[in-house]
Amino acid sequence: INHFPWTRAAAHTLRLKTQEYVAFTSDFISYINIPCYFRECCQPDWISFNPKGLEVDLQQRLFGQHLASRIILKAVNWFINNDNTKKPLVLSLHGPTGTGKNFVSKMIAQNLYKEGMDSKFVHLLISTVHFPHVSQIETYKTQLKQWIKGNVSSCERSMFIFDEVDKMHRGLIDSIKPYLDYYHKVDGVSYRKAIFIFLSNAGGQHIVQTALEFWKTGRKREDIKLCDLESALSLSELNDKSSGLWHSSLVGEHLVDFFVPFLPLEHKHIVQCVLVEMKADGLKPDTSVADRMAEDFIDFPKPERVFSRQGCMNIDSMLIFYV
Numbered sequence: 001i002n003h004f005p006w007t008r009a010a011a012h013t014l015r016l017k018t019q020e021y022v023a024f025t026s027d028f029i030s031y032i033n034i035p036c037y038f039r040e041c042c043q044p045d046w047i048s049f050n051p052k053g054l055e056v057d058l059q060q061r062l063f064g065q066h067l068a069s070r071i072i073l074k075a076v077n078w079f080i081n082n083d084n085t086k087k088p089l090v091l092s093l094h095g096p097t098g099t100g101k102n103f104v105s106k107m108i109a110q111n112l113y114k115e116g117m118d119s120k121f122v123h124l125l126i127s128t129v130h131f132p133h134v135s136q137i138e139t140y141k142t143q144l145k146q147w148i149k150g151n152v153s154s155c156e157r158s159m160f161i162f163d164e165v166d167k168m169h170r171g172l173i174d175s176i177k178p179y180l181d182y183y184h185k186v187d188g189v190s191y192r193k194a195i196f197i198f199l200s201n202a203g204g205q206h207i208v209q210t211a212l213e214f215w216k217t218g219r220k221r222e223d224i225k226l227c228d229l230e231s232a233l234s235l236s237e238l239n240d241k242s243s244g245l246w247h248s249s250l251v252g253e254h255l256v257d258f259f260v261p262f263l264p265l266e267h268k269h270i271v272q273c274v275l276v277e278m279k280a281d282g283l284k285p286d287t288s289v290a291d292r293m294a295e296d297f298i299d300f301p302k303p304e305r306v307f308s309r310q311g312c313m314n315i316d317s318m319l320i321f322y323v
Protein backbone atom coordinates (compact mmCIF):
# COMPACT_ATOMS: atom_id res chain seq x y z
CA ILE A 1 0.00 0.00 0.00
CA ASN A 2 2.94 2.31 0.73
CA HIS A 3 4.17 2.08 -2.90
CA PHE A 4 1.31 4.25 -4.07
CA PRO A 5 1.38 7.79 -2.73
CA TRP A 6 -2.37 8.29 -3.05
CA THR A 7 -3.23 5.08 -1.21
CA ARG A 8 -0.66 6.02 1.45
CA ALA A 9 -2.38 9.37 1.89
CA ALA A 10 -5.79 7.70 2.00
CA ALA A 11 -4.58 5.17 4.55
CA HIS A 12 -3.08 7.98 6.62
CA THR A 13 -6.36 9.90 6.55
CA LEU A 14 -8.25 6.75 7.44
CA ARG A 15 -5.89 6.10 10.34
CA LEU A 16 -6.35 9.66 11.64
CA LYS A 17 -10.10 9.38 11.28
CA THR A 18 -10.08 6.06 13.13
CA GLN A 19 -7.96 7.54 15.92
CA GLU A 20 -10.29 10.53 16.13
CA TYR A 21 -13.29 8.23 16.25
CA VAL A 22 -11.76 6.05 18.98
CA ALA A 23 -10.78 9.13 20.99
CA PHE A 24 -14.25 10.62 20.57
CA THR A 25 -15.97 7.35 21.52
CA SER A 26 -13.86 6.85 24.64
CA ASP A 27 -14.38 10.52 25.63
CA PHE A 28 -18.10 10.06 25.12
CA ILE A 29 -18.17 6.84 27.14
CA SER A 30 -16.23 8.39 29.98
CA TYR A 31 -18.41 11.53 29.76
CA ILE A 32 -21.65 9.64 30.20
CA ASN A 33 -19.81 7.06 32.30
CA ILE A 34 -21.67 4.05 30.97
CA PRO A 35 -20.62 1.48 33.61
CA CYS A 36 -21.63 3.87 36.43
CA TYR A 37 -24.86 4.72 34.66
CA PHE A 38 -26.13 1.19 35.03
CA ARG A 39 -24.16 -0.07 38.00
CA GLU A 40 -23.61 1.48 41.41
CA CYS A 41 -20.30 3.31 41.70
CA CYS A 42 -18.56 5.18 44.47
CA GLN A 43 -19.54 8.51 42.94
CA PRO A 44 -21.84 11.43 43.76
CA ASP A 45 -24.48 10.07 41.35
CA TRP A 46 -24.88 7.16 43.76
CA ILE A 47 -23.72 8.60 47.05
CA SER A 48 -25.04 12.01 47.98
CA PHE A 49 -26.42 13.11 51.29
CA ASN A 50 -30.03 14.31 51.50
CA PRO A 51 -30.10 16.29 54.78
CA LYS A 52 -33.73 17.34 54.36
CA GLY A 53 -34.75 13.73 53.73
CA LEU A 54 -33.02 12.57 56.90
CA GLU A 55 -34.57 15.39 58.91
CA VAL A 56 -38.07 14.57 57.66
CA ASP A 57 -37.60 10.84 58.26
CA LEU A 58 -36.39 11.42 61.81
CA GLN A 59 -39.20 13.86 62.56
CA GLN A 60 -42.03 11.93 60.98
CA ARG A 61 -41.12 8.25 61.09
CA LEU A 62 -39.14 7.85 64.30
CA PHE A 63 -41.40 8.01 67.35
CA GLY A 64 -40.47 9.02 70.88
CA GLN A 65 -36.76 9.55 70.32
CA HIS A 66 -36.19 13.29 70.58
CA LEU A 67 -32.57 12.91 71.74
CA ALA A 68 -31.51 10.30 69.18
CA SER A 69 -33.21 12.24 66.43
CA ARG A 70 -31.40 15.47 67.28
CA ILE A 71 -27.96 13.90 67.80
CA ILE A 72 -28.08 11.78 64.65
CA LEU A 73 -29.13 14.67 62.42
CA LYS A 74 -26.42 16.97 63.78
CA ALA A 75 -23.71 14.34 63.74
CA VAL A 76 -24.32 13.10 60.20
CA ASN A 77 -24.77 16.63 58.82
CA TRP A 78 -21.57 17.80 60.46
CA PHE A 79 -19.58 14.80 59.27
CA ILE A 80 -20.72 14.71 55.67
CA ASN A 81 -20.30 18.45 55.16
CA ASN A 82 -16.85 18.48 56.72
CA ASP A 83 -14.10 18.09 54.11
CA ASN A 84 -11.40 17.99 56.76
CA THR A 85 -12.53 15.08 58.87
CA LYS A 86 -9.70 13.73 61.00
CA LYS A 87 -11.22 10.30 61.60
CA PRO A 88 -14.22 8.25 60.50
CA LEU A 89 -17.59 9.00 62.07
CA VAL A 90 -18.20 6.56 64.93
CA LEU A 91 -21.70 6.43 66.40
CA SER A 92 -22.69 4.18 69.28
CA LEU A 93 -26.44 3.66 69.59
CA HIS A 94 -27.72 2.39 72.94
CA GLY A 95 -31.09 1.45 74.32
CA PRO A 96 -33.64 -1.28 74.94
CA THR A 97 -34.82 -3.61 72.20
CA GLY A 98 -37.22 -2.45 69.45
CA THR A 99 -36.73 1.26 70.03
CA GLY A 100 -35.36 2.17 66.60
CA LYS A 101 -31.59 1.63 66.54
CA ASN A 102 -31.58 -0.47 63.35
CA PHE A 103 -34.39 1.64 61.97
CA VAL A 104 -32.36 4.85 62.29
CA SER A 105 -29.28 3.23 60.77
CA LYS A 106 -31.41 2.37 57.74
CA MET A 107 -32.63 5.97 57.55
CA ILE A 108 -29.05 7.21 57.42
CA ALA A 109 -28.24 4.71 54.65
CA GLN A 110 -31.37 5.64 52.69
CA ASN A 111 -30.52 9.33 52.79
CA LEU A 112 -26.89 8.90 51.87
CA TYR A 113 -26.83 6.06 49.34
CA LYS A 114 -29.17 5.94 46.36
CA GLU A 115 -29.50 2.20 46.92
CA GLY A 116 -30.03 2.54 50.67
CA MET A 117 -29.38 -0.64 52.60
CA ASP A 118 -28.97 -2.48 49.27
CA SER A 119 -25.94 -0.37 48.43
CA LYS A 120 -22.78 -2.37 48.03
CA PHE A 121 -21.10 0.30 50.15
CA VAL A 122 -23.34 -0.31 53.17
CA HIS A 123 -22.41 -3.32 55.30
CA LEU A 124 -24.41 -4.84 58.12
CA LEU A 125 -22.57 -7.19 60.46
CA ILE A 126 -24.48 -9.08 63.12
CA SER A 127 -22.20 -10.57 65.73
CA THR A 128 -24.19 -13.75 66.36
CA VAL A 129 -24.48 -14.38 62.61
CA HIS A 130 -21.08 -13.33 61.33
CA PHE A 131 -18.86 -14.08 64.32
CA PRO A 132 -20.59 -16.95 66.16
CA HIS A 133 -17.62 -19.00 67.37
CA VAL A 134 -15.31 -17.64 70.05
CA SER A 135 -12.77 -20.31 69.10
CA GLN A 136 -12.35 -18.69 65.68
CA ILE A 137 -11.75 -15.22 66.99
CA GLU A 138 -8.24 -14.95 65.48
CA THR A 139 -9.57 -15.85 62.02
CA TYR A 140 -12.44 -13.38 62.41
CA LYS A 141 -9.99 -10.63 63.38
CA THR A 142 -7.86 -11.13 60.28
CA GLN A 143 -10.88 -11.46 58.00
CA LEU A 144 -12.64 -8.42 59.45
CA LYS A 145 -9.57 -6.21 59.10
CA GLN A 146 -8.93 -7.29 55.53
CA TRP A 147 -12.57 -6.98 54.62
CA ILE A 148 -12.95 -3.45 56.02
CA LYS A 149 -9.69 -2.40 54.39
CA GLY A 150 -10.82 -3.83 51.04
CA ASN A 151 -14.19 -2.12 51.20
CA VAL A 152 -12.83 1.28 52.21
CA SER A 153 -10.12 0.99 49.52
CA SER A 154 -12.80 0.60 46.88
CA CYS A 155 -15.03 3.30 48.35
CA GLU A 156 -13.92 5.69 51.04
CA ARG A 157 -17.56 6.60 51.83
CA SER A 158 -18.37 3.12 53.09
CA MET A 159 -20.74 2.53 55.98
CA PHE A 160 -20.42 -0.33 58.48
CA ILE A 161 -23.23 -1.18 60.88
CA PHE A 162 -22.30 -3.56 63.70
CA ASP A 163 -25.42 -4.99 65.33
CA GLU A 164 -25.52 -6.80 68.69
CA VAL A 165 -22.21 -5.30 69.59
CA ASP A 166 -22.68 -6.33 73.21
CA LYS A 167 -22.57 -9.97 72.10
CA MET A 168 -19.35 -9.52 70.18
CA HIS A 169 -16.07 -10.86 71.47
CA ARG A 170 -14.07 -8.03 72.92
CA GLY A 171 -10.85 -8.66 71.04
CA LEU A 172 -12.62 -8.48 67.72
CA ILE A 173 -13.50 -4.82 67.82
CA ASP A 174 -10.12 -4.00 69.27
CA SER A 175 -8.60 -5.31 66.05
CA ILE A 176 -10.25 -2.55 64.01
CA LYS A 177 -9.39 0.24 66.44
CA PRO A 178 -6.66 1.73 64.23
CA TYR A 179 -9.28 2.28 61.51
CA LEU A 180 -11.42 4.33 63.90
CA ASP A 181 -8.58 6.47 65.15
CA TYR A 182 -7.08 9.83 64.12
CA TYR A 183 -4.67 8.43 61.53
CA HIS A 184 -4.16 10.05 58.16
CA LYS A 185 -3.80 6.61 56.57
CA VAL A 186 -3.42 3.03 57.79
CA ASP A 187 -1.40 0.84 55.38
CA GLY A 188 -2.03 3.35 52.62
CA VAL A 189 -5.79 3.55 53.14
CA SER A 190 -7.63 6.55 54.58
CA TYR A 191 -10.69 5.78 56.71
CA ARG A 192 -11.59 9.42 57.31
CA LYS A 193 -14.72 9.38 55.16
CA ALA A 194 -16.11 6.07 56.44
CA ILE A 195 -18.98 5.70 58.90
CA PHE A 196 -19.09 3.10 61.68
CA ILE A 197 -22.30 2.55 63.64
CA PHE A 198 -22.36 0.28 66.69
CA LEU A 199 -25.72 -0.91 68.01
CA SER A 200 -26.17 -2.36 71.46
CA ASN A 201 -28.52 -2.72 74.41
CA ALA A 202 -25.75 -1.66 76.79
CA GLY A 203 -26.82 1.11 79.12
CA GLY A 204 -30.45 0.25 78.28
CA GLN A 205 -31.51 -0.52 81.85
CA HIS A 206 -30.15 2.77 83.08
CA ILE A 207 -31.90 4.65 80.26
CA VAL A 208 -35.18 2.94 81.24
CA GLN A 209 -34.65 3.96 84.88
CA THR A 210 -34.17 7.60 83.92
CA ALA A 211 -37.26 7.59 81.69
CA LEU A 212 -39.24 5.96 84.51
CA GLU A 213 -38.05 8.60 87.02
CA PHE A 214 -39.29 11.33 84.70
CA TRP A 215 -42.64 9.57 84.30
CA LYS A 216 -43.07 9.02 88.05
CA THR A 217 -42.32 12.63 88.88
CA GLY A 218 -44.70 13.91 86.21
CA ARG A 219 -41.97 15.44 84.10
CA LYS A 220 -42.27 15.35 80.33
CA ARG A 221 -40.26 12.71 78.52
CA GLU A 222 -39.24 15.34 75.97
CA ASP A 223 -37.50 17.22 78.79
CA ILE A 224 -34.99 14.41 79.24
CA LYS A 225 -31.64 15.84 78.27
CA LEU A 226 -28.45 14.11 77.31
CA CYS A 227 -26.90 15.16 80.63
CA ASP A 228 -29.69 13.24 82.45
CA LEU A 229 -28.40 10.10 80.73
CA GLU A 230 -24.74 10.81 81.29
CA SER A 231 -24.40 8.07 83.89
CA ALA A 232 -26.25 5.60 81.64
CA LEU A 233 -23.68 6.19 78.93
CA SER A 234 -20.71 6.61 81.22
CA LEU A 235 -17.55 4.61 80.97
CA SER A 236 -18.28 2.75 84.21
CA GLU A 237 -21.79 1.77 83.09
CA LEU A 238 -20.65 0.65 79.64
CA ASN A 239 -17.66 -1.13 81.14
CA ASP A 240 -19.87 -2.99 83.56
CA LYS A 241 -19.67 -6.70 82.83
CA SER A 242 -23.41 -7.10 83.24
CA SER A 243 -24.04 -4.53 80.52
CA GLY A 244 -22.13 -6.87 78.26
CA LEU A 245 -20.38 -4.08 76.45
CA TRP A 246 -17.08 -5.37 75.29
CA HIS A 247 -15.88 -2.37 73.36
CA SER A 248 -14.85 -0.52 76.49
CA SER A 249 -11.46 0.21 74.96
CA LEU A 250 -13.23 2.18 72.23
CA VAL A 251 -15.08 4.12 74.86
CA GLY A 252 -12.01 4.67 77.03
CA GLU A 253 -9.91 5.85 74.13
CA HIS A 254 -12.52 8.33 72.96
CA LEU A 255 -12.91 6.79 69.54
CA VAL A 256 -16.70 7.00 69.69
CA ASP A 257 -17.76 10.45 68.49
CA PHE A 258 -21.38 10.34 69.62
CA PHE A 259 -23.26 8.16 72.10
CA VAL A 260 -26.91 8.08 71.12
CA PRO A 261 -29.51 7.02 73.71
CA PHE A 262 -32.81 5.41 72.69
CA LEU A 263 -35.64 5.68 75.20
CA PRO A 264 -38.14 2.89 75.94
CA LEU A 265 -41.40 3.32 74.03
CA GLU A 266 -44.71 4.20 75.66
CA HIS A 267 -48.35 3.50 74.78
CA LYS A 268 -48.73 6.39 72.33
CA HIS A 269 -45.62 5.34 70.40
CA ILE A 270 -46.86 1.77 70.03
CA VAL A 271 -50.16 3.17 68.73
CA GLN A 272 -48.20 5.18 66.14
CA CYS A 273 -46.19 2.12 65.11
CA VAL A 274 -49.36 0.03 64.73
CA LEU A 275 -51.04 2.68 62.57
CA VAL A 276 -47.97 2.84 60.32
CA GLU A 277 -47.95 -0.95 60.03
CA MET A 278 -51.67 -1.08 59.17
CA LYS A 279 -51.12 1.45 56.42
CA ALA A 280 -48.13 -0.50 55.10
CA ASP A 281 -50.27 -3.66 55.01
CA GLY A 282 -52.95 -1.87 52.99
CA LEU A 283 -55.38 -1.81 55.95
CA LYS A 284 -57.44 1.16 56.98
CA PRO A 285 -55.65 2.64 60.03
CA ASP A 286 -57.88 1.95 63.04
CA THR A 287 -57.03 3.58 66.37
CA SER A 288 -59.14 1.14 68.39
CA VAL A 289 -57.09 -1.78 67.03
CA ALA A 290 -53.87 0.18 67.66
CA ASP A 291 -55.02 0.98 71.18
CA ARG A 292 -55.82 -2.64 72.01
CA MET A 293 -52.51 -3.78 70.67
CA ALA A 294 -50.61 -1.08 72.57
CA GLU A 295 -52.41 -2.15 75.79
CA ASP A 296 -50.94 -5.64 75.38
CA PHE A 297 -47.50 -4.37 74.43
CA ILE A 298 -47.12 -2.09 77.45
CA ASP A 299 -45.87 -4.55 80.02
CA PHE A 300 -42.97 -3.26 82.10
CA PRO A 301 -41.69 -2.39 84.64
CA LYS A 302 -44.15 -3.97 86.99
CA PRO A 303 -46.31 -2.77 88.64
CA GLU A 304 -46.34 0.57 86.77
CA ARG A 305 -46.51 -0.85 83.24
CA VAL A 306 -45.29 2.22 81.40
CA PHE A 307 -43.14 0.86 78.58
CA SER A 308 -43.13 -1.85 75.96
CA ARG A 309 -40.48 -4.48 76.60
CA GLN A 310 -40.21 -5.27 72.91
CA GLY A 311 -40.69 -1.68 71.76
CA CYS A 312 -42.24 -1.63 68.30
CA MET A 313 -40.62 -4.94 67.40
CA ASN A 314 -42.88 -7.68 65.92
CA ILE A 315 -45.88 -5.40 65.43
CA ASP A 316 -46.08 -6.57 61.82
CA SER A 317 -46.40 -10.25 62.75
CA MET A 318 -48.72 -9.65 65.75
CA LEU A 319 -51.12 -7.43 63.83
CA ILE A 320 -52.99 -10.40 62.31
CA PHE A 321 -54.27 -11.33 65.77
CA TYR A 322 -55.91 -7.96 66.24
CA VAL A 323 -57.62 -7.23 62.90
Ligand SMILES: Nc1ncnc2c1ncn2[C@@H]1O[C@H](COP(=O)(O)OP(=O)(O)OP(=O)(O)O)[C@@H](O)[C@H]1O
Pocket (backbone or CB within 6 Å): 061, 062, 063, 064, 065, 095, 096, 097, 098, 099, 100, 101, 102, 103, 104, 199, 200, 201, 262, 273, 311, 312, 313, 314
Ligand atom coordinates in the same frame (compact mmCIF):
# COMPACT_ATOMS: atom_id res chain seq x y z
N1 LIG B 1 -38.92 4.69 67.68
C1 LIG B 1 -39.52 4.08 66.66
N2 LIG B 1 -40.32 4.76 65.81
C2 LIG B 1 -40.92 4.13 64.80
N3 LIG B 1 -40.81 2.81 64.54
C3 LIG B 1 -40.00 2.10 65.32
C4 LIG B 1 -39.33 2.68 66.43
N4 LIG B 1 -38.62 1.73 67.04
C5 LIG B 1 -38.83 0.61 66.38
N5 LIG B 1 -39.66 0.82 65.34
C6 LIG B 1 -40.16 -0.21 64.40
O1 LIG B 1 -39.82 -1.48 64.94
C7 LIG B 1 -38.92 -2.16 64.06
C8 LIG B 1 -37.83 -2.82 64.87
O2 LIG B 1 -37.01 -1.81 65.46
P1 LIG B 1 -35.42 -1.83 65.40
O3 LIG B 1 -34.96 -3.02 64.60
O4 LIG B 1 -34.92 -0.52 64.96
O5 LIG B 1 -35.09 -2.08 66.92
P2 LIG B 1 -33.67 -2.03 67.65
O6 LIG B 1 -33.67 -0.85 68.56
O7 LIG B 1 -32.58 -2.09 66.65
O8 LIG B 1 -33.77 -3.35 68.52
P3 LIG B 1 -32.64 -4.44 68.95
O9 LIG B 1 -31.88 -3.82 70.09
O10 LIG B 1 -33.41 -5.62 69.43
O11 LIG B 1 -31.80 -4.72 67.76
C9 LIG B 1 -38.40 -1.10 63.11
O12 LIG B 1 -38.13 -1.64 61.85
C10 LIG B 1 -39.53 -0.11 63.04
O13 LIG B 1 -40.48 -0.52 62.09
